[in-house]
Amino acid sequence: MIDPEFLAMLVCPTSRQPLREATAPEIEQANTAIEQGSARNRGGSPVSASLSAALATTDGAWLYPVQEGIPILLSGEAIPVSA
Numbered sequence: 001m002i003d004p005e006f007l008a009m010l011v012c013p014t015s016r017q018p019l020r021e022a023t024a025p026e027i028e029q030a031n032t033a034i035e036q037g038s039a040r041n042r043g044g045s046p047v048s049a050s051l052s053a054a055l056a057t058t059d060g061a062w063l064y065p066v067q068e069g070i071p072i073l074l075s076g077e078a079i080p081v082s083a
Contacts, residue, residue, distance in 0.1 A: 013075045022054040043076030
């Protein structure tokens, strides 16, 4: 879990939308796409590591992985939820 005060400062580097913790269904949907080999990040690279936590844009379109408690807020690493 990310500190709420820290989370309140985070925004998507592309759209500048505020970020929130991803819901379990959002993470499950992304992990299903990853397992099927159909998930590609915004940079076009295949995503092979499943998500245990992520931050989502306000509109729920993109997930940013959280690895070992650290949000990976690189635009190219964003994973589309509809992947």
